[in-house]
Amino acid sequence: MTKVDKQIHQNASDMDNTEEKIRQAAKNLFSEKGLHGTTIRDLATEAGVNVALLNYYFRSKEKLFLSIFEEMVSKYFELGVSTLLNREIPFEDRIEQYIEVTTALLLENQNLPMFILSEAHHDKELVEGVMKIKNIKFKNIVEKEESMLKEEYEKGVIRKISALQFDHILNSQIIFPFMAKPMVCYLHGFEDTSFEEFVHERKKIIKEMILKYLLLEG
Amino acid sequence: MTKVDKQIHQNASDMDNTEEKIRQAAKNLFSEKGLHGTTIRDLATEAGVNVALLNYYFRSKEKLFLSIFEEMVSKYFELGVSTLLNREIPFEDRIEQYIEVTTALLLENQNLPMFILSEAHHDKELVEGVMKIKNIKFKNIVEKEESMLKEEYEKGVIRKISALQFDHILNSQIIFPFMAKPMVCYLHGFEDTSFEEFVHERKKIIKEMILKYLLLEG
DNA sequence: GTCTATACTTCGATAGAC
DNA sequence: GTCTATCGAAGTATAGAC
Numbered sequence: 001m002t003k004v005d006k007q008i009h010q011n012a013s014d015m016d017n018t019e020e021k022i023r024q025a026a027k028n029l030f031s032e033k034g035l036h037g038t039t040i041r042d043l044a045t046e047a048g049v050n051v052a053l054l055n056y057y058f059r060s061k062e063k064l065f066l067s068i069f070e071e072m073v074s075k076y077f078e079l080g081v082s083t084l085l086n087r088e089i090p091f092e093d094r095i096e097q098y099i100e101v102t103t104a105l106l107l108e109n110q111n112l113p114m115f116i117l118s119e120a121h122h123d124k125e126l127v128e129g130v131m132k133i134k135n136i137k138f139k140n141i142v143e144k145e146e147s148m149l150k151e152e153y154e155k156g157v158i159r160k161i162s163a164l165q166f167d168h169i170l171n172s173q174i175i176f177p178f179m180a181k182p183m184v185c186y187l188h189g190f191e192d193t194s195f196e197e198f199v200h201e202r203k204k205i206i207k208e209m210i211l212k213y214l215l216l217e218g
Numbered sequence: 219m220t221k222v223d224k225q226i227h228q229n230a231s232d233m234d235n236t237e238e239k240i241r242q243a244a245k246n247l248f249s250e251k252g253l254h255g256t257t258i259r260d261l262a263t264e265a266g267v268n269v270a271l272l273n274y275y276f277r278s279k280e281k282l283f284l285s286i287f288e289e290m291v292s293k294y295f296e297l298g299v300s301t302l303l304n305r306e307i308p309f310e311d312r313i314e315q316y317i318e319v320t321t322a323l324l325l326e327n328q329n330l331p332m333f334i335l336s337e338a339h340h341d342k343e344l345v346e347g348v349m350k351i352k353n354i355k356f357k358n359i360v361e362k363e364e365s366m367l368k369e370e371y372e373k374g375v376i377r378k379i380s381a382l383q384f385d386h387i388l389n390s391q392i393i394f395p396f397m398a399k400p401m402v403c404y405l406h407g408f409e410d411t412s413f414e415e416f417v418h419e420r421k422k423i424i425k426e427m428i429l430k431y432l433l434l435e436g
Numbered sequence: 437g438t439c440t441a442t443a444c445t446t447c448g449a450t451a452g453a454c
Numbered sequence: 455g456t457c458t459a460t461c462g463a464a465g466t467a468t469a470g471a472c
Contacts, residue, residue, distance in 0.1 A: 018455075018456085032339075032340070033254075033340050034252060034254060034255075034336070034340050035255075036251075036252065036254035036255040037252075037253075037254040037340050039446080039447060039448085040447075040448060040449085041446090041447075041448090049456080049457095050456075050457060050458080051447095051448080051449080052449085052450075052451095052456075052457070052458085053455080053456065053457085054448095054449095055448080055449060055450075056455075056456080057455095059449095060448080060449075061447095061448065061449090062448095111339075114335070114336060114339045116401075117332070117397050117398055117400075117401065118252070118332060118336035118339070118340075120400040120401055121250075121329075121332045121336070121397070121399070121400055122250070122251050122252050122255050122336075124400050127400050127401060127404045128404060131404055131405075138405060139405075142405060142406070164402070164406060164416065165416075165419070165420065165423055168391075168394065168395060168398075168420065169391070169423070169427065171394070171398075172390045172391050172393075172394030172395070172398075173386075173387070173390050173391065175390075175394065176386065176389070176390030176393065176394045176397075177386060177390070179335050179339070179394075179397060180335055180386075180389075180390075181339070182335075182338040182339055182342050182345050183334075183335065183338055183345060184382070186345045186346060186349055187349075187356060187357075187360060188360070188382060198382065198383075201383070202383065202386065205383060205387070205431075208431065209387065209427060209428075209430075209431040210427075212427075212430050212431055213423075213426065213427040213430055213431070236437075236438085257464080257465060257466085258465075258466060258467085259464090259465080259466095267438080267439095268438075268439060268440080269466080269467080270438075270439070270440085270467085270468075270469095271437080271438065271439085272466095272467095273466085273467060273468075274437075274438080275437095277467095278466080278467075279465095279466070279467090
Protein backbone atom coordinates (compact mmCIF):
# COMPACT_ATOMS: atom_id res chain seq x y z
CA MET A 1 0.00 0.00 0.00
CA THR A 2 2.83 2.36 0.67
CA LYS A 3 4.30 0.94 -2.46
CA VAL A 4 1.16 1.76 -4.40
CA ASP A 5 1.29 5.38 -3.26
CA LYS A 6 4.85 5.66 -4.38
CA GLN A 7 4.08 4.30 -7.80
CA ILE A 8 1.10 6.44 -8.65
CA HIS A 9 3.04 9.07 -10.52
CA GLN A 10 5.62 6.80 -12.05
CA ASN A 11 5.67 5.00 -15.34
CA ALA A 12 6.61 1.51 -14.33
CA SER A 13 9.38 0.99 -16.82
CA ASP A 14 11.75 3.57 -15.39
CA MET A 15 10.77 5.10 -12.15
CA ASP A 16 9.62 2.04 -10.24
CA ASN A 17 13.08 1.00 -9.24
CA THR A 18 15.18 2.95 -6.82
CA GLU A 19 18.38 2.85 -8.78
CA GLU A 20 16.74 4.62 -11.69
CA LYS A 21 15.20 7.23 -9.43
CA ILE A 22 18.62 8.01 -8.03
CA ARG A 23 20.17 8.18 -11.49
CA GLN A 24 17.48 10.60 -12.59
CA ALA A 25 17.98 12.80 -9.55
CA ALA A 26 21.72 12.73 -10.15
CA LYS A 27 21.35 13.75 -13.77
CA ASN A 28 19.16 16.69 -12.78
CA LEU A 29 21.23 17.97 -9.91
CA PHE A 30 24.74 17.29 -11.18
CA SER A 31 24.01 18.92 -14.51
CA GLU A 32 22.43 21.92 -12.83
CA LYS A 33 24.66 22.50 -9.81
CA GLY A 34 27.79 20.56 -10.69
CA LEU A 35 29.57 17.81 -8.80
CA HIS A 36 30.74 19.95 -5.89
CA GLY A 37 27.57 22.01 -5.81
CA THR A 38 25.49 18.93 -5.17
CA THR A 39 25.44 17.09 -1.85
CA ILE A 40 24.39 13.50 -1.34
CA ARG A 41 21.59 14.83 0.82
CA ASP A 42 20.32 16.96 -2.09
CA LEU A 43 20.44 13.84 -4.23
CA ALA A 44 18.59 11.73 -1.69
CA THR A 45 15.86 14.31 -1.29
CA GLU A 46 15.44 14.79 -5.04
CA ALA A 47 15.23 11.02 -5.49
CA GLY A 48 12.82 10.65 -2.61
CA VAL A 49 15.05 8.24 -0.70
CA ASN A 50 17.69 8.52 2.02
CA VAL A 51 21.44 8.91 1.85
CA ALA A 52 22.19 5.34 2.81
CA LEU A 53 20.59 4.11 -0.37
CA LEU A 54 22.86 6.15 -2.60
CA ASN A 55 25.85 4.40 -1.14
CA TYR A 56 24.06 1.08 -1.22
CA TYR A 57 23.55 1.34 -4.99
CA PHE A 58 26.61 3.32 -6.06
CA ARG A 59 29.18 2.89 -3.26
CA SER A 60 30.00 6.61 -3.22
CA LYS A 61 28.99 10.01 -4.56
CA GLU A 62 32.09 9.96 -6.75
CA LYS A 63 31.11 6.66 -8.38
CA LEU A 64 27.57 7.82 -8.95
CA PHE A 65 28.89 10.94 -10.59
CA LEU A 66 31.25 9.03 -12.87
CA SER A 67 28.45 6.78 -13.95
CA ILE A 68 26.25 9.72 -14.87
CA PHE A 69 29.06 11.64 -16.53
CA GLU A 70 29.89 8.70 -18.74
CA GLU A 71 26.26 8.28 -19.72
CA MET A 72 25.98 11.95 -20.66
CA VAL A 73 29.16 11.89 -22.72
CA SER A 74 27.92 8.87 -24.64
CA LYS A 75 24.54 10.47 -25.13
CA TYR A 76 26.08 13.45 -26.83
CA PHE A 77 28.82 11.85 -28.84
CA GLU A 78 26.92 8.90 -30.17
CA LEU A 79 24.33 11.09 -31.76
CA GLY A 80 25.15 12.98 -34.89
CA VAL A 81 28.24 11.02 -35.77
CA SER A 82 26.39 8.54 -37.92
CA THR A 83 24.55 11.43 -39.55
CA LEU A 84 27.74 13.21 -40.40
CA LEU A 85 29.52 10.18 -41.78
CA ASN A 86 26.64 8.77 -43.79
CA ARG A 87 27.91 8.92 -47.36
CA GLU A 88 24.60 7.85 -48.84
CA ILE A 89 23.16 11.33 -48.70
CA PRO A 90 24.74 14.53 -50.08
CA PHE A 91 27.12 16.52 -47.88
CA GLU A 92 24.84 19.51 -47.82
CA ASP A 93 21.92 17.49 -46.53
CA ARG A 94 24.04 15.84 -43.90
CA ILE A 95 24.99 19.22 -42.47
CA GLU A 96 21.36 20.21 -42.29
CA GLN A 97 20.43 16.92 -40.64
CA TYR A 98 23.23 17.23 -38.15
CA ILE A 99 22.18 20.71 -37.12
CA GLU A 100 18.59 19.59 -36.85
CA VAL A 101 19.17 16.45 -34.83
CA THR A 102 21.79 17.94 -32.51
CA THR A 103 19.72 21.02 -31.77
CA ALA A 104 16.76 18.78 -30.97
CA LEU A 105 18.83 16.74 -28.55
CA LEU A 106 20.13 19.84 -26.82
CA LEU A 107 16.68 21.37 -26.54
CA GLU A 108 15.63 18.21 -24.72
CA ASN A 109 18.79 18.24 -22.58
CA GLN A 110 19.72 21.86 -22.22
CA ASN A 111 22.22 21.35 -19.42
CA LEU A 112 24.14 18.64 -21.21
CA PRO A 113 26.91 20.72 -22.81
CA MET A 114 27.64 22.78 -19.74
CA PHE A 115 27.59 19.68 -17.59
CA ILE A 116 30.15 17.80 -19.65
CA LEU A 117 32.43 20.69 -20.43
CA SER A 118 32.42 22.39 -17.05
CA GLU A 119 33.19 19.17 -15.22
CA ALA A 120 35.88 18.40 -17.77
CA HIS A 121 37.25 21.88 -17.19
CA HIS A 122 37.27 21.54 -13.42
CA ASP A 123 38.89 18.14 -13.45
CA LYS A 124 41.16 17.51 -16.42
CA GLU A 125 41.80 13.90 -15.48
CA LEU A 126 38.12 13.20 -15.68
CA VAL A 127 38.11 13.36 -19.46
CA GLU A 128 41.05 11.03 -19.71
CA GLY A 129 39.59 8.59 -17.24
CA VAL A 130 36.14 8.40 -18.75
CA MET A 131 37.18 8.65 -22.38
CA LYS A 132 39.71 5.91 -22.14
CA ILE A 133 36.91 3.40 -21.95
CA LYS A 134 35.61 4.63 -25.26
CA ASN A 135 39.02 5.56 -26.56
CA ILE A 136 39.17 3.43 -29.66
CA LYS A 137 35.77 4.51 -30.78
CA PHE A 138 36.52 8.23 -30.52
CA LYS A 139 39.92 8.20 -32.16
CA ASN A 140 38.16 6.26 -34.85
CA ILE A 141 35.58 8.96 -35.33
CA VAL A 142 38.14 11.69 -35.88
CA GLU A 143 39.90 9.55 -38.48
CA LYS A 144 36.67 8.72 -40.27
CA GLU A 145 35.69 12.36 -40.29
CA GLU A 146 39.07 13.31 -41.64
CA SER A 147 38.75 10.88 -44.54
CA MET A 148 35.16 11.90 -45.23
CA LEU A 149 36.22 15.55 -45.48
CA LYS A 150 39.13 14.62 -47.70
CA GLU A 151 36.80 12.70 -49.98
CA GLU A 152 34.39 15.61 -50.32
CA TYR A 153 37.32 17.92 -50.97
CA GLU A 154 38.66 15.69 -53.72
CA LYS A 155 35.24 15.47 -55.28
CA GLY A 156 35.30 19.23 -55.44
CA VAL A 157 32.32 19.62 -53.15
CA ILE A 158 33.96 21.51 -50.30
CA ARG A 159 37.15 23.43 -49.57
CA LYS A 160 40.03 21.80 -47.70
CA ILE A 161 39.46 21.73 -43.97
CA SER A 162 40.65 19.70 -40.99
CA ALA A 163 38.23 17.65 -38.90
CA LEU A 164 39.16 19.78 -35.94
CA GLN A 165 38.22 23.07 -37.56
CA PHE A 166 35.17 21.51 -39.17
CA ASP A 167 33.92 20.22 -35.81
CA HIS A 168 34.39 23.63 -34.28
CA ILE A 169 32.63 25.49 -37.03
CA LEU A 170 29.63 23.27 -36.57
CA ASN A 171 29.58 22.57 -32.86
CA SER A 172 30.54 25.95 -31.53
CA GLN A 173 27.56 27.49 -33.25
CA ILE A 174 25.15 24.79 -32.17
CA ILE A 175 26.34 24.26 -28.61
CA PHE A 176 27.39 27.70 -27.44
CA PRO A 177 23.92 29.21 -27.02
CA PHE A 178 23.08 26.54 -24.46
CA MET A 179 26.16 27.36 -22.44
CA ALA A 180 25.56 31.09 -22.57
CA LYS A 181 21.84 30.75 -21.89
CA PRO A 182 21.73 32.43 -18.44
CA MET A 183 23.62 35.41 -19.78
CA VAL A 184 21.48 35.68 -22.90
CA CYS A 185 18.25 35.30 -20.98
CA TYR A 186 19.29 38.03 -18.60
CA LEU A 187 20.51 40.49 -21.22
CA HIS A 188 17.46 40.06 -23.43
CA GLY A 189 14.83 39.41 -20.79
CA PHE A 190 14.12 35.97 -22.19
CA GLU A 191 11.96 33.24 -20.78
CA ASP A 192 12.45 29.61 -21.80
CA THR A 193 10.10 29.92 -24.75
CA SER A 194 11.85 32.97 -26.19
CA PHE A 195 15.14 31.16 -25.87
CA GLU A 196 13.82 28.16 -27.77
CA GLU A 197 12.53 30.38 -30.54
CA PHE A 198 15.95 31.94 -30.76
CA VAL A 199 17.58 28.51 -31.05
CA HIS A 200 15.19 27.44 -33.79
CA GLU A 201 15.77 30.66 -35.69
CA ARG A 202 19.47 29.99 -35.39
CA LYS A 203 19.39 26.69 -37.24
CA LYS A 204 18.78 28.36 -40.57
CA ILE A 205 21.52 30.90 -40.04
CA ILE A 206 24.05 28.28 -39.04
CA LYS A 207 23.26 26.11 -42.02
CA GLU A 208 23.48 28.96 -44.51
CA MET A 209 26.66 30.39 -43.05
CA ILE A 210 28.49 27.09 -42.89
CA LEU A 211 27.51 25.96 -46.35
CA LYS A 212 28.37 29.34 -47.82
CA TYR A 213 31.81 28.95 -46.35
CA LEU A 214 32.44 25.28 -47.07
CA LEU A 215 30.81 24.62 -50.43
CA LEU A 216 32.81 25.55 -53.51
CA GLU A 217 29.93 26.07 -55.87
CA GLY A 218 26.75 28.07 -55.33
CA MET B 219 63.70 39.53 6.80
CA THR B 220 60.83 37.16 6.46
CA LYS B 221 59.20 39.96 4.62
CA VAL B 222 62.14 40.26 2.26
CA ASP B 223 61.98 36.55 1.44
CA LYS B 224 58.34 36.85 0.65
CA GLN B 225 58.87 39.78 -1.66
CA ILE B 226 61.69 38.39 -3.75
CA HIS B 227 59.50 37.09 -6.50
CA GLN B 228 56.94 39.83 -6.45
CA ASN B 229 56.68 43.01 -8.43
CA ALA B 230 55.97 45.61 -5.83
CA SER B 231 53.00 47.25 -7.52
CA ASP B 232 50.68 44.29 -7.24
CA MET B 233 51.92 41.45 -5.15
CA ASP B 234 53.28 43.28 -2.18
CA ASN B 235 49.95 43.71 -0.52
CA THR B 236 48.02 40.82 0.91
CA GLU B 237 44.67 41.74 -0.51
CA GLU B 238 46.02 41.52 -4.03
CA LYS B 239 47.71 38.21 -3.35
CA ILE B 240 44.41 36.80 -2.18
CA ARG B 241 42.57 38.19 -5.19
CA GLN B 242 45.10 36.62 -7.51
CA ALA B 243 44.83 33.25 -5.79
CA ALA B 244 41.05 33.50 -5.95
CA LYS B 245 41.09 34.25 -9.67
CA ASN B 246 43.32 31.25 -10.31
CA LEU B 247 41.48 28.74 -8.19
CA PHE B 248 37.88 29.84 -8.71
CA SER B 249 38.31 29.94 -12.47
CA GLU B 250 39.97 26.54 -12.49
CA LYS B 251 37.98 24.59 -9.91
CA GLY B 252 34.83 26.63 -9.54
CA LEU B 253 33.27 28.17 -6.46
CA HIS B 254 32.30 24.90 -4.80
CA GLY B 255 35.43 23.11 -5.92
CA THR B 256 37.61 25.61 -4.09
CA THR B 257 37.95 25.75 -0.31
CA ILE B 258 39.15 28.70 1.69
CA ARG B 259 42.10 26.56 2.76
CA ASP B 260 43.06 26.08 -0.89
CA LEU B 261 42.80 29.82 -1.34
CA ALA B 262 44.90 30.57 1.72
CA THR B 263 47.61 28.14 0.66
CA GLU B 264 47.69 29.47 -2.90
CA ALA B 265 47.95 33.03 -1.60
CA GLY B 266 50.60 32.09 0.92
CA VAL B 267 48.57 33.31 3.87
CA ASN B 268 46.18 31.75 6.39
CA VAL B 269 42.43 31.40 6.38
CA ALA B 270 41.84 34.12 8.94
CA LEU B 271 43.18 36.71 6.56
CA LEU B 272 40.68 35.85 3.86
CA ASN B 273 37.87 36.67 6.20
CA TYR B 274 39.69 39.70 7.47
CA TYR B 275 39.85 41.18 3.98
CA PHE B 276 36.69 39.84 2.39
CA ARG B 277 34.36 38.88 5.27
CA SER B 278 33.50 35.53 3.67
CA LYS B 279 34.33 33.15 0.84
CA GLU B 280 31.08 34.12 -0.84
CA LYS B 281 31.94 37.83 -0.80
CA LEU B 282 35.42 37.15 -2.15
CA PHE B 283 33.90 35.10 -4.93
CA LEU B 284 31.40 37.79 -5.88
CA SER B 285 34.13 40.37 -6.03
CA ILE B 286 36.21 38.22 -8.37
CA PHE B 287 33.23 37.22 -10.49
CA GLU B 288 32.27 40.81 -11.04
CA GLU B 289 35.81 41.74 -12.00
CA MET B 290 35.96 38.90 -14.53
CA VAL B 291 32.62 39.83 -16.07
CA SER B 292 33.76 43.43 -16.50
CA LYS B 293 37.07 42.31 -17.93
CA TYR B 294 35.35 40.39 -20.67
CA PHE B 295 32.49 42.69 -21.51
CA GLU B 296 34.34 45.95 -21.48
CA LEU B 297 36.74 44.76 -24.10
CA GLY B 298 35.67 44.53 -27.68
CA VAL B 299 32.55 46.60 -27.31
CA SER B 300 34.26 49.83 -28.25
CA THR B 301 35.91 48.04 -31.15
CA LEU B 302 32.63 46.78 -32.46
CA LEU B 303 30.81 50.07 -32.16
CA ASN B 304 33.55 52.31 -33.51
CA ARG B 305 31.99 53.78 -36.63
CA GLU B 306 35.19 55.47 -37.73
CA ILE B 307 36.57 52.33 -39.33
CA PRO B 308 34.80 50.09 -41.85
CA PHE B 309 32.58 47.28 -40.63
CA GLU B 310 34.80 44.63 -42.15
CA ASP B 311 37.86 45.88 -40.31
CA ARG B 312 35.99 46.12 -37.06
CA ILE B 313 35.08 42.45 -37.28
CA GLU B 314 38.69 41.55 -37.85
CA GLN B 315 39.83 43.73 -34.96
CA TYR B 316 37.21 42.27 -32.67
CA ILE B 317 38.27 38.72 -33.45
CA GLU B 318 41.90 39.65 -32.97
CA VAL B 319 41.54 41.52 -29.73
CA THR B 320 39.10 39.09 -28.14
CA THR B 321 41.16 36.05 -29.04
CA ALA B 322 44.21 37.72 -27.55
CA LEU B 323 42.38 38.41 -24.31
CA LEU B 324 41.17 34.83 -24.09
CA LEU B 325 44.59 33.40 -24.81
CA GLU B 326 45.83 35.40 -21.84
CA ASN B 327 42.87 34.35 -19.70
CA GLN B 328 41.91 30.95 -20.97
CA ASN B 329 39.65 30.07 -18.06
CA LEU B 330 37.64 33.25 -18.24
CA PRO B 331 34.70 32.10 -20.37
CA MET B 332 34.19 28.82 -18.53
CA PHE B 333 34.46 30.62 -15.22
CA ILE B 334 31.80 33.18 -15.99
CA LEU B 335 29.40 30.91 -17.82
CA SER B 336 29.65 27.85 -15.60
CA GLU B 337 29.09 29.86 -12.46
CA ALA B 338 26.22 31.66 -14.14
CA HIS B 339 24.83 28.26 -15.10
CA HIS B 340 25.13 26.83 -11.59
CA ASP B 341 23.57 29.84 -9.94
CA LYS B 342 21.08 31.70 -12.10
CA GLU B 343 20.57 34.46 -9.56
CA LEU B 344 24.26 35.26 -9.70
CA VAL B 345 23.95 36.85 -13.12
CA GLU B 346 21.05 38.97 -12.06
CA GLY B 347 22.76 40.04 -8.85
CA VAL B 348 26.07 40.99 -10.40
CA MET B 349 24.73 42.40 -13.64
CA LYS B 350 22.27 44.67 -11.97
CA ILE B 351 25.13 46.90 -10.86
CA LYS B 352 26.17 47.31 -14.49
CA ASN B 353 22.65 47.02 -15.78
CA ILE B 354 22.29 50.33 -17.54
CA LYS B 355 25.57 49.95 -19.31
CA PHE B 356 24.75 46.50 -20.71
CA LYS B 357 21.25 47.24 -21.87
CA ASN B 358 22.83 50.22 -23.51
CA ILE B 359 25.31 48.08 -25.38
CA VAL B 360 22.66 45.86 -26.91
CA GLU B 361 20.75 48.91 -28.08
CA LYS B 362 23.82 50.54 -29.57
CA GLU B 363 24.73 47.33 -31.32
CA GLU B 364 21.25 47.05 -32.68
CA SER B 365 21.38 50.53 -34.16
CA MET B 366 24.88 50.00 -35.52
CA LEU B 367 23.73 46.86 -37.33
CA LYS B 368 20.68 48.64 -38.65
CA GLU B 369 22.84 51.43 -39.96
CA GLU B 370 25.16 49.06 -41.81
CA TYR B 371 22.15 47.27 -43.20
CA GLU B 372 20.62 50.47 -44.50
CA LYS B 373 23.90 51.45 -46.06
CA GLY B 374 23.75 48.16 -47.93
CA VAL B 375 26.90 46.82 -46.31
CA ILE B 376 25.45 43.81 -44.52
CA ARG B 377 22.32 41.72 -44.48
CA LYS B 378 19.65 42.25 -41.89
CA ILE B 379 20.49 40.60 -38.57
CA SER B 380 19.58 41.04 -34.92
CA ALA B 381 22.20 41.95 -32.33
CA LEU B 382 21.47 38.66 -30.59
CA GLN B 383 22.22 36.51 -33.61
CA PHE B 384 25.15 38.69 -34.56
CA ASP B 385 26.70 38.32 -31.12
CA HIS B 386 26.28 34.58 -31.27
CA ILE B 387 27.78 34.20 -34.70
CA LEU B 388 30.86 36.04 -33.52
CA ASN B 389 31.21 34.97 -29.93
CA SER B 390 30.29 31.34 -30.21
CA GLN B 391 33.10 30.81 -32.67
CA ILE B 392 35.63 32.78 -30.67
CA ILE B 393 34.74 31.59 -27.18
CA PHE B 394 33.71 27.97 -27.64
CA PRO B 395 37.19 26.51 -28.24
CA PHE B 396 38.29 27.72 -24.82
CA MET B 397 35.36 26.02 -23.16
CA ALA B 398 35.86 22.76 -25.04
CA LYS B 399 39.62 22.82 -24.58
CA PRO B 400 39.99 19.77 -22.32
CA MET B 401 37.94 17.69 -24.72
CA VAL B 402 39.82 18.92 -27.77
CA CYS B 403 43.21 18.44 -26.16
CA TYR B 404 42.32 14.91 -25.22
CA LEU B 405 40.83 13.89 -28.57
CA HIS B 406 43.69 15.36 -30.57
CA GLY B 407 46.53 14.77 -28.14
CA PHE B 408 47.19 18.50 -27.85
CA GLU B 409 49.52 20.31 -25.52
CA ASP B 410 49.01 24.01 -24.73
CA THR B 411 51.12 25.12 -27.68
CA SER B 412 49.19 23.03 -30.20
CA PHE B 413 46.00 24.42 -28.82
CA GLU B 414 47.20 27.99 -29.23
CA GLU B 415 48.23 27.30 -32.82
CA PHE B 416 44.77 25.96 -33.44
CA VAL B 417 43.19 29.10 -32.01
CA HIS B 418 45.37 31.36 -34.14
CA GLU B 419 44.57 29.34 -37.25
CA ARG B 420 40.94 29.74 -36.38
CA LYS B 421 40.92 33.52 -36.51
CA LYS B 422 41.24 33.57 -40.27
CA ILE B 423 38.51 30.99 -40.73
CA ILE B 424 36.12 32.83 -38.45
CA LYS B 425 36.70 36.13 -40.16
CA GLU B 426 36.23 34.73 -43.64
CA MET B 427 33.15 32.74 -42.76
CA ILE B 428 31.40 35.56 -40.96
CA LEU B 429 32.13 38.18 -43.59
CA LYS B 430 31.09 35.82 -46.36
CA TYR B 431 27.78 35.42 -44.60
CA LEU B 432 27.17 39.00 -43.53
CA LEU B 433 28.53 41.16 -46.33
CA LEU B 434 26.28 41.71 -49.31
CA GLU B 435 28.95 42.38 -51.90
CA GLY B 436 32.10 40.36 -52.64
C1' DG C 437 47.71 43.15 9.78
C1' DT C 438 48.89 38.65 10.73
C1' DC C 439 49.07 34.47 13.19
C1' DT C 440 47.35 30.07 16.07
C1' DA C 441 43.77 27.77 17.95
C1' DT C 442 39.23 26.58 18.01
C1' DA C 443 34.10 26.77 17.54
C1' DC C 444 30.55 25.56 14.62
C1' DT C 445 28.44 23.58 10.51
C1' DT C 446 27.91 20.53 6.80
C1' DC C 447 29.36 16.60 4.20
C1' DG C 448 30.28 11.80 2.87
C1' DA C 449 29.95 7.29 4.42
C1' DT C 450 28.66 3.38 7.39
C1' DA C 451 26.66 0.46 11.22
C1' DG C 452 22.93 -1.88 12.55
C1' DA C 453 17.81 -2.55 13.09
C1' DC C 454 13.96 -3.90 10.36
C1' DG D 455 16.24 -3.12 0.06
C1' DT D 456 15.26 0.43 3.05
C1' DC D 457 15.40 3.06 7.12
C1' DT D 458 17.44 5.78 11.51
C1' DA D 459 21.25 7.12 13.89
C1' DT D 460 25.78 8.39 14.12
C1' DC D 461 30.86 8.85 13.24
C1' DG D 462 34.87 11.06 11.40
C1' DA D 463 36.49 14.26 8.08
C1' DA D 464 36.36 18.62 5.90
C1' DG D 465 34.47 23.08 5.41
C1' DT D 466 33.59 28.09 6.95
C1' DA D 467 34.21 31.44 10.15
C1' DT D 468 35.84 33.71 14.42
C1' DA D 469 38.23 34.71 18.97
C1' DG D 470 42.11 36.31 20.82
C1' DA D 471 47.25 36.78 21.20
C1' DC D 472 50.94 39.27 19.06
